[in-house]
Amino acid sequence: MxxxxxxxxxxxxxxxxxxxxxxxxxxxxxxxxxxxxxxxxxxxxxxxxxxxxxxxxxxxxxxxxxxxxxxxxxxxxxxxxxxxxxxxxxxxxxxxxxxxxxxxxxxxxxxxxxxxxxxxxxxxxxxxxAPEGLVTATQRSIQSGSPAGVKWVTVQAQIKRMQKQFGIDIPVNLENADYLVLMSSWEILNYPEYLGSVGRILDNAGATWTLSEHAYEATNSGIQIGVSDLARELVGRIVKAAEDLKVKCVISPECGHAYTALRWEGPNLMGRRFGFEVKHILEVLDDLRRSGRLKLKGSIDKPLTYHDPCQISRRGGVHQQPRALLRQIAPQFREMSDPGVMNWCCGGGGGVSANERAEPLRTIAFKRKKAQIEKLGVNTVVTSCANCRVVIEEALEHYHMNIELLGLTELVAEHLAED
Amino acid sequence: MSGLELLTWARGPGLVLAVGICIFGVILRLIEILALGRQADLASPRQNSTGSGWRTIFTRSLPPPGMLRRAPLTYLGGYVFHIGMAIAVFFFVPHIELFRGLLGLRWPGLPNPLVDIASIAAIIALLALLVGRLVDPVKRLLTNAGDWLAWALTFVPLITGYSAYHHLFENYTLTLAVHIVSVELLLVLLPFSKLFHVFSLFIARWYNGEISGRKGVAS
Amino acid sequence: MNRPADNTLRIALSDAGISRRDFLGFCATLAAAYALPASSVIVIAAALENASRTSVIWLSFQECTGCTESLTRSHTPTIEGLILEQVSLDYHHTLQAASGEAAERAREESMRANAGKYLLVVDGSVPLGNPGYSTIAGVSNFDMLMETAKGAAAVIAVGTCAAYGGLPAAQPNPTGAVPVSQLIKDKPVINVPGCPPIPVVITGVLAHFLTFGTLPELDGRGRPTIFYGESIHDRCYRRPSYDQGKFAESFDDEGARKGWCLFKLGCKGPVTHNACATTKWNNGVSFPIQSGHGCLGCAEPDFWDMGSFYKALSMPATPVRKAVAGAAAAGVGAGVAVAFANRAKKAAAKAAHETVKVEDLTKKP
Structure with a gap:
């Protein structure tokens, strides 16, 4: 042997x-x-x-x-x-x-x-x-802090852009804040509006929040490749930053497995409970909505549906919150078949999207989601996982589908009733 | 050995042996599984998950949305077989007498024609499931010798019980004896074959429900 | 046979005050039992009436005389009893007048005079343990059986003891009792089991021999198929209540009064083959189940060892509780042992864990 x-x-x-x-x-x-x-x-x-x-x-x-x-x-x-x-x-x-x-x-x-x-x-x-693609992503995560190799300077550049675009101040390394905001590489690279949106919503709710120079990346390749030793190291960076900054709550971004890694596996990997809460951004938004600190106005005037990210919905238990939020701003919200905890995956979770070897298979697997969307007949799909977003966007391209794909946090921010 | 000698053996030493091995095996395997333990989940649950494991023990008996249509034979065959078998095992009066002898418990039985229908349904369902196993590529891939064994161990008591009741063979006593011996064989191998799911599935479902329940998902 | 002998059955019957109508009725019963056409009733009657005396030697070994009692049923003269008397019962130590050496001489003389033609009837089992367990005139049962069987045309083993060993052979069989069929292999042995057998079954076999000069059709156990072909349960008048799930729960409950099935009270009818449910006893008056008691299974081998008479057939014949407790204890013991071994193995695996580093991920085997 x-x-x-x-x-x-x-x-x-x-x-x-x-x-x-x-x-x-x-x-x-x-x-x-x-x-x-x-x-x-x-x-x-x-x-x-x-x-x-x-x-x-x-x-x-x-x-x-x-x-x-x-x-x-x-x-x-x-x-x-x-x-x-x-x-x-x-x-x-x-x-x-x-x-x-x-x-x-x-x-x-x-x-x-x-x-x-x-x-x-x-x-x-x-x-x-383990497949090469996942190994590479894990190596990058350990070595540079991000599976996509995103460095702090990139984040800084996006911070500047978002401050300008959203007219907000983005605090970094602020101690004793209510929330530590994390992102996934995809959000940093492809959907930086997430950061601006979260900032606007939290500012508007009167909450204090911060980014950390030492822990901005929420994804965890260690979970996906299946190496707890490495997953622990990655989670540990966030835990350390959060505890150093003495934040009350860490917000897991619109990323499925990041939530699993931090919320459910995290304490078990570290072998202890954390001194702070971990919440998915949708949980935070819904909490704010229910406590009256998130007021929304206007509505989207088109039929749309919600794609449940598996790790957030079925494996994470966050499936009512997005619907509660959507009902406020999308009167024409319609459920896909098998909604909520029985949803069908986009095909790219669990590290499949980082694994080039799996690409042809993943594209075939997307036919399920394609059929669901086509059957429902809507042209707008909202989701709350950057990985789902990337995978679905690529697949929509592949299948020449003319579907608009939106992030729920951004959508909420767009309908913010500012004081 | 004549039919009556076999019957007397099966009702006496055979039964003692079979019940003994079955109980030995079931306890051994339950300890074997549970003693492996699991680490306490340090992640704080979204909600109080007390009862979610027990809930899943029951709810998992129902097909999740859409699944019945995807695999009708597996579900319907499974239901008809399990329910039919349960009726035959637990509501045929002579069987109740056996349980009374073993456990000291008794409950009302069903008229024989109803038990008969249940047995026939179970036999047909088991045959249909066998065909399904032979035809379906997924089941064929998963199937090993243990599956054929488990099928036979289940089918023989049903068919011999049916034959005995209906006197399908000249020698009733021998048929009855073979029926009881086949049940004893089932008991002996139950803890050591996939038939052990009759016990372990409660543990499996409980863990599943408990794990999901902590996350706020009713599985 | 042109002229009936003086001592034929016809005369004996009329002497006993039994009408010809009753006698023909008996013959009709036999004909029906043997599945013969109606016309054969006359043939049977004529054969029986005119039969010349067939010599019969009756040996009683380890038995209780119940079989003889059943057949002769004291006081009331019956057709069955008379038929038996009609044969030349040359030796039967309960019934014969002679005793001691005279009795034994009668047997020896009959054996000599009717060599190859006499019928040997045996009731009781034969002890193979110590020859002294059962002797007649100082001769062991085994020796007497073998000696007497030598010249017999056929052997009829009457009663469950002779047919299967019966009570003497019950666990732990202290005398080493064996059935006749285990010892006699060179000539037909007809088993007429029952404890005791139904009288008409015994005489039915004799009548067949007397009428046709042959033995009736036998099953694999050497039993006349006509009487033992079906189970008590199959022919039981209470069978419908079994099928409907109506059972007496105790001997004095509503169900018992209504005549419901006695399965739960231990009736062994389903596995007992005999004619009780059809021919019944005491001139067709009743049989055990009709009297409210389950069948004991007395016509089957080892009926004494089939567990309690009052436990349902599907109940354990022997207590399982002790075995269950033992098995449970052994299961716990073995389970704990395996559990410790498993936990040790897992602990060893945990101890052997080398922290996985990124470099390890590319280490190809």
Whole structure:
């Protein structure tokens, strides 16, 4: 066994816990997870059956943590996990799974398959079987602070632009602020209006907020590639900055997995609770709306729909807030099929969008979203995840679809009733 | 060995052995699973998640929106089989007498013709699911020897029970004995095959519901 | 046979005050049982009436005389009893007048005179343990059986003891009791099980031999198919209530009074093959289930060891509680052992964890 394989298998052994054992023990091979997975429904290829993507991890569970499996291994009846097998499984674990969590909602025996994919990636990455694109993004994140290699100077340039465009002051490294605002690389590069919008809304609500020179990037490639050691380092930067600045709340930007990384995995990665709250921007907006500090005016006079980012809605629990906000400004808001926690992924979550190898598959997988949008017949789609936005924009281009795509925070800011 | 000798063995030592191994295995496997433990979730829950695990134990028995249409055979076959089997197992009067003998509990049974219909439905559903497994590419990919074994372990008690009740074979006593022995085989292998899902799915669903519930998602 | 002998059944019947109508009724029952055409009733009647005396030797081993009682049923002369008397019962140590050496001599003489033609009837099982467990005139049952069977045309094992070992063979079978069929392999052995067997079944077999000179059709167990082909349950008049799910829960409840199925009270009718439900007992008066008690299964092998008479057939025949407790304890023990091993393995994996650095991600195997 090569050293890297040994590390991978060791990681498999580390991540298997009672839930994983209960999940594997319960699988009846009914195949319903395939029917819930857009990588299967859009390709018809059975190898994309979610539970099948976990086969090597399942065998490690069976061989290491069940009595019969241990006995079988003892007498040489167990089929060991090999490098070749993990190499073959790499596209299944990384390219054909956006960790959207739909299968986890559908599995009749209650298996959280997505959770297991997350765990399996720990072993895959440790064994050196993560795809190149994700490896590069992770390297950049660790080395330069951003998966896209965005440096502080770029942020500074955007700060200046936004201050001018929105007529606001953007505080940096302000201590004791109510909120620390984070961004994803995509927001810094493609959608800087997010920063201006958040600033305007918070200023208007009378909240104090700040950016941090040391933690402006919210994304976490460590989560996507499945290396908790690296994910911890990335989360740790934010935690340190937030605690150094003594902010009350850190706002996770319009980015799905950043929210998962910071809100749900963060404390577990760090091994402690944080001295501050973590909220998604939509939660903050809805809180402000409910407390009367966010007043909106006017409305968008066209039919539009909302695309639920998986990590925010299904895996994050933020699915009522966007609807409450949209209802205020979009009288013609209409739900897509399978809205909310049963949404269909854009196809690019869970690191798929950073993985060039997965691009053709991701484009095919988008047919699901395409069909949904076409069936609904609206020309405007609102979402709240910069990664979804990029993936959908690329796919709309590919399929020559004339659809307008908006960020919800920007939309809210545009309808701000300023005092 | 004659039918009656086999029957007497199956009702006596065979039953003791089968029930013993089953209980041994179930307890062993439950401990094996639960003792692996899990780390306490340090992320503060969005809402009080008490009960979300228990809720999912029930709600996960229903198909999520749109799924019934995507996989009608799996769902309907699964329902008809499980419900039919449950009626046959728990509401056929002789079976209730068995549970009374084992547990000291009793409950009213159903008239035999109703149990008969339930058994036939379960048998047909199981056959349909078998065909589904042979035809559907996803199921074929997932299927291993354990699936065929589990299918047979479930099917044989149903078909022998049906045969015994209807005297499909000349030798009723032998048919009955084979029926009981087949159930005993099922009991013996239940903890060590995928049939263990009858116990573990409650744990799996509970974890799923609990994990989602903390995030404010009813799974 | 042109001229009936003086001691034919016809005379015996009229002497006993049994009408010819009753006798023909009995013959009709037999004909129906054997599935013979109506015309054969006369043939059977004539054959029985005129049959010359067939020599019968009746050996009683480990038994209770219940089988003989069943057949002769004291006081009331019956057609069945008379048929038995009609055969030349040369040896039957309960019924014969002679005793001691005279009795044994009668057996030996009959064996000699009717070599190859006599019928041997056996009730009771044969102890193979110690020959002294059961002897007649100092001769062990085994020796007497083998000696007497040698010249017999056929052997009829009457009662569950002779047919299957019966009560003497019940666990733990202290005498090493075995059925006749286990010892006699070179000639037909007809098993007529029941504890006791129904009288008409015993005489029915004799009547068949007397009428046709052959043995009736036997099943795989050596039983006459006509009497043992169906289970009590199949022919039980309470069967409809079984199918409807109507069961007596105790011997004195509403269901019992209404004559509902006795399955829950331990009736072994479903696995017992005998003619009780059709021929009934005491001249067709009743049978156990009709009297309100479940079938004990007395015509089946090892009925004594099939668990409680009062436990439903589907209930455990032996107590499982102790085994369950033991298995549960063993399960906990094994589970804890595996749990410790698993946790140790996982702890070792955690200890062996090397922090993954970005450089590691590109390390190709």
């Amino acid at each position: 090569s050293a890297s394989l040994q590390r991978g298998v060791n990681a498999f052994k580390e991540v298997i816990d009672a839930p994983v054992a209960a999940f594997f023990a319960s699988c009846v091979h009914c195949g319903l997870c395939a029917e819930s997975c857009l990588f299967y429904t859009e390709t018809g290829d059975p190898q994309y059956t979610p539970i099948h993507k976990l086969e090597p991890l399942r065998r490690v569970w069976q061989q290491e943590y069940t009595l019969l499996g241990r006995l079988a291994k003892l007498v040489g009846l167990a089929k060991p996990v090999t490098d070749a097998e993990l190499a073959a499984w790499s596209p299944l674990v990384y390219d054909s799974c956006s960790m959207c969590g739909r299968c986890s909602m559908v599995c009749p025996v209650g298996n959280d398959i997505t959770l297991m994919i997350r765990k399996m990636r720990e072993g895959m990455a440790a064994a050196g079987h």
